[in-house]
Amino acid sequence: MPQGIKDLLGLRDLPKEEIVEILDTGRSFREVLERPIKKVPTLQGTTVVNLFFESSTRTRISFELAERRLSADVVNFAASGSSVSKGETLKDTARNIEAMKTDVVVLRHPSTGAPHFLSRLLKSPVINAGDGINEHPTQGLLDMFTMREKFGELKGLHVCIVGDIQHSRVARSNIFGLKKLGAEVAVCGPKTLIPNYLEQFGVKAFYDIDEAIRWADVLNVLRIQLEREAGGDFPSIREYRLYWGINRSRLERSKKSIVIMHPGPINRGVELDADIADGNTSLILDQVTNGVAIRMAVLFLTGVKSS
């Protein structure tokens, strides 16, 4: 029997053993997804609420599929058009839903720490589906799962995260998780998009993408949020594409095979060219498939404890 976890708030404070347990559990659910009937009765009678205070397609569908494939009952809540637009607080929204006897809460929220705040207020386990600029732990886990699938082991693997590190919860969950499992982690992007003090995590910073490519086994390319250009955090999309965009000529110059990942949604032709995103070194669609398996694992391990 798996031990189970109370909440999944982030990878920062999650012990290495629990990360490994989730990744290992994910492997058995990955197999379920290859079966003709992709459904198991594991969470029958368990009700999962997806509380999404930020727009999301991929993460929300991935969680919902994971929940349904575990036979959980699913309730979806989106902030727009809800009691939130009438001024209800997060505390009231969550406690009211819990009072209807739900079991697990999946929360996506634009404010850092919102899942931690909810976990103090609720008896239900809380799964962080992305909070502010802090963490996106299931994305970090599915990225690690995908790298493990490809390389067997993470120890010693060179992973470079490229793009807006400063505002990326994906980058942070990757850094916390990968370092715990022994990978070498670097980041690359314009200096204005890379936070100070990263060196304390043992993370190296590149400002030159060609150097980063020479160093890396895996490039985890982040979406450049177009509003950052408007905010003046870097000069222009044009300049970003010229100096940090991942394209064929840049990869060919390095004369080595390098694995490409991206958490989506992609700005094709900005941070990543279409032929590379769809090319044979891309693991992007594997990430998406694995996302369902990892979320099944997380739901299983938290849902087990709650029921």
Place this chain on the structure above:
Amino acid sequence: MKIFLRNARIIDPSEKYDGMFDILIVDGFIQEIGGSIGGNPVNHEINLRGKFVVPGLFDMHVHLREPGQEYKEDIASGIAAAANGGFTGMAAMPNTDPVVDSADVVKYVLDRARQSNLVDVYQIAAITESRKGERLSEMKDLVEAGAVAFSDDGSAVTNSQVMRLALEYSSMLDKPIIQHCEDHDLTKSGSANESPETIKYGLKTQHHVAEELILNRDMKLLEAFGGKYHATHISTAQSVDLVAEAKRKNLPVTCDVTPHHLFLDDGLLSAYDSDYKVNPPLRTRGDNEALIAALKDGTIDAIASDHAPHAIHEKEVEFDAAPFGMIGLETTVGAVMTKLYHEKILSMPQIVSLLSTNPRKILGLPIPAFELGAHADMSIIDPEYSWAVDPEKFKSKSRNTGFKGWKFKGSAVGIINGDGFYFSERLK
């Protein structure tokens, strides 16, 4: 009305009285001080053996929220909190609704405050109209109405020309400009200090240089154009250096620090509890140490709480959405006695300077004296009283303190302010 204090250990900055004395207060004035005063009947006789009697404590930076936000605090509840915390006087910041930028609002506040004879409330008026940092408020008229200083607290005056004008105009009135030092372009929406510690927590941050830039600029303006300047709630090691350097040049500058910037650090943000969300943000342990050292060497002139009440429903939200600020009137003395007196960092006379005489001098107010015939204005401190901070027991309307759960040794146990007096249930 006669109050007879027996066996009081007077901490008197004039050093006239050292040791145990009896004090007889009649109708709000000190009638007798002596080694042992014999006994006519009195209304209250209190044995203060083991307690300190000090000049009435003064908090020069509080938010009383009246007018406009009485659900957080009002003048009456603020006075009750101040009395319970050992203060006989305080100065209220003008960021109310409406802003205190006209004589009428000053008069309204002072009139409301006069309904209590317990704690003296002074009003600080806005430097600029609506605290927008654009046009000077009617400073002379505000002083006529009773304002004791000027501040746009909560915002800095970032426009250098406006700041120059404020210093020059206020110098004519001999009132200090109190600056909240923050370069708002640089801090943007940051709600935590930018440090190796907070980078772990994924919060939007602001860098300490934002405070130092404004302070540094203001020292240049002060040197060039004169005026009287007070930096409130300084929070960084480099701000201390800037003030020390300006004092070496004999510039008319003073500053204060809050107990939370002295004793709390940014590691407390790990759980995203908005009671620790303040502006300036909690800084590093290194900053705590530099600030404490600056109390010892006299670079920092005063300790002020920046008492900033917010209702529970305002703080019990996502960290980003919560307002800045924590309350302090009822924890300052406990924190200072525990961390500075008992740890032998400061002596009682030094503490009295920081919490009573210096802030009064900065604002040009009379200093309480232990003299025959003087207006009685004193606070009583029990240095040994042990207690745990329970926000539910505060007299303030609000509960937002970062010292919740702390164990303190030392507490204010009463005040006497003219014919007003308050003795806490802690006074035994």
